[in-house]
Amino acid sequence: MNKxxxxxxxxxxxxxxxxxxxxxxxxxxxxxxxxxxxNPVHFDEEAAxxxxxxxxxxxxxxxxxxxxxxxxxxxxxxxxxxxxxxFVAIVYQGESVLCKGEVKSKRSEGDEHLVDCEIWAENSxxxxxxxxxATLKLxxxx
Amino acid sequence: xxxxxxxxxxxKYPPQNFEVEKGRIYDFVNAIEDPNPVYRYEExxxxxxxxxxMVPPTYPIALxxxxxxxxxxxxxxxxxxxxxxxxxxxxxxxxxxRPGETYVVQTTIKDIYFKEGRAGKMAFVVxxxxxxxxxxxxxxxxxKTIIIRNAEPAE
Numbered sequence: 001m002n003k004x005x006x007x008x009x010x011x012x013x014x015x016x017x018x019x020x021x022x023x024x025x026x027x028x029x030x031x032x033x034x035x036x037x038x039n040p041v042h043f044d045e046e047a048a049x050x051x052x053x054x055x056x057x058x059x060x061x062x063x064x065x066x067x068x069x070x071x072x073x074x075x076x077x078x079x080x081x082x083x084x085x086x087f088v089a090i091v092y093q094g095e096s097v098l099c100k101g102e103v104k105s106k107r108s109e110g111d112e113h114l115v116d117c118e119i120w121a122e123n124s125x126x127x128x129x130x131x132x133x134a135t136l137k138l139x140x141x142x
Numbered sequence: 143x144x145x146x147x148x149x150x151x152x153x154k155y156p157p158q159n160f161e162v163e164k165g166r167i168y169d170f171v172n173a174i175e176d177p178n179p180v181y182r183y184e185e186x187x188x189x190x191x192x193x194x195x196m197v198p199p200t201y202p203i204a205l206x207x208x209x210x211x212x213x214x215x216x217x218x219x220x221x222x223x224x225x226x227x228x229x230x231x232x233x234x235x236x237x238x239x240r241p242g243e244t245y246v247v248q249t250t251i252k253d254i255y256f257k258e259g260r261a262g263k264m265a266f267v268v269x270x271x272x273x274x275x276x277x278x279x280x281x282x283x284x285x286k287t288i289i290i291r292n293a294e295p296a297e
Contacts, residue, residue, distance in 0.1 A: 020175065030173035034166070035204045039223050051224040060228040061203055065174040068199035077180055077196045084232035 004075045006106065006113035006138040015101035015117060018070040022096050022124075023058050031062045053090065060087035063097055063130045067119050070099040075136050081114065085132035095124040101134075113140045144221045145296035146265040148254050155214060157248040160205040164241045167197055170204055197239045202273055202282045203231075211249040211269060212288055221290060229266065229287040237281040239273070245281065246274045252285070256295060265293035 021027075028042045037059055040047035048056045064085045071080060091097055101119035108114070114135055121130040171181040179186035180196045187195050209217075216223060239245065253268040266287050273282040 027173065027175070030169070034170040034173040036206050036208065036210060037203075038208075041224065047224065061200055061231065062174065064231055065176070065198060065200045069174065069176045069178075072176075072178065072199065076190075077178065077198070078192070078238060080199050080233075080235055082232070082234050083199050084230070086230045087228055 004079075004138060006108075006115070006140045007142075009103050009106060009115055009138070011103055011105055013103040015070060015074050015103070015119065017101075018066065018073065018099040020066040020069070020097045020099065021091075022094055023062075023091060025056060025093055028056060028058060028062070028093060031059055031065075035059070035061060037061065054092060056093045058091040058093070058095075058097075060085070060130070063087070063091055063121050064132070066097050067099050067101075067121055067130060067132050070101060070119070071117075071134055071136065075115075075138060079136045079138060080134060081137050082135040083132070084134070085119075085130050087129070088131055089123065089127045089129040091121075091123045091129050097129070098122045101132075108140075113138050144225050144265070144290050144293045145219070146221070146254060146256075146267070146290055146293045147219050147297060148295050149297050150215070150218060150251050151254050153218075153251045155211065155249040157246045158207060159244050160207075160247055161244045162197065162205070162239050162241050164195060166204065167195065167201065167241065170201060171198060174198065174200075192238075194240050194242075197241075199233060199235070200231075201239065202233065202271070202284055205245060205247055205273065211271060212286075214249070215251065215267060215269065215288070225291050227289040227291070229289040230285075231287075232285045234283040235281075236283075237275070237279060239281060240275075243275055246278075248272050248274075256293060261291060263293055265290040265295075
């Protein structure tokens with residue numbers, strides 16, 4: 001993997017997008033077990049309908065994990081200082097998730113070189129499902 | 143109507159201990175379908191300059207018991223799981239979590255507020271989890287907002 005340096009990015013730099021899914025019921029069950037989130041709306045059709053949803057849908061944290069992978073694929077697994085997400089719409093079982101992002105600003109604080117990014121995820125219908133933000137700490141060539 | 147007890151603001155739940163285990167990391171990264179070998183193999187992690195197997199950024203969420211923090215809060219309020227949505231999540235990282243280390247996880251209810259939406263009144267419960275290692279070093283802070291639908295304030 002090529003290492004990403006502070007000097008490699010600028011305001012407006014796009015983060016390489018990442019497509020995940022399509023999300024199967026099996027993946028939802030695996031994620032429920034692995035994360036210990038046993039809310040049945042994610043794997044039990046009846047529970048999902050009772051909660052007013054069309055069918056089972058992805059855990060918000062699964063979508064956030066996809067955004068996390070986009071960031072770590074790009075900048076490395078030890079680069080993230082801050083990572084946030086607002087869950088604004090639903091990804092139903094069977095849909096794919098497309099993760100995207102862009103650098104908003106960069107700054108140096110002491111010997112830390114920081115990059116602020118806006119990130120988001122879209123479902124198969126092109127709706128934004130997650131709106132997120134991240135601050136990455138990158139090494140400098142200088 | 144779901145009665146949301148605003149007096150629970152500031153409540154601290156008893157700290158719980160969770161070990162970061164390689165097997166659970168493996169299950170987690172398989173579930174999110176992230177093929178990065180630094181989450182799976184010691185040699186791959188070392189080859190990239192890390193001292194140990196790493197965990198993916200959202201992994202701290204998995205350090206909970208059979209009954210998670212959200213469920214504890216909902217049981218205290220007498221509200222059903224089907225009434226909630228995960229509104230927002232944020233992590234701040236100070237030191238990577240390390241397999242074999244046991245972390246003390248503590249949940250605090252930071253804030254409860256209400257908003258009128260299209261679907262009626264909703265309550266926003268902001269919860270914070272701190273993750274401290276055996277040296278009491280704060281490694282991760284996680285903040286989440288749980289949205290409770292059809293909510294009204296109660297004592």
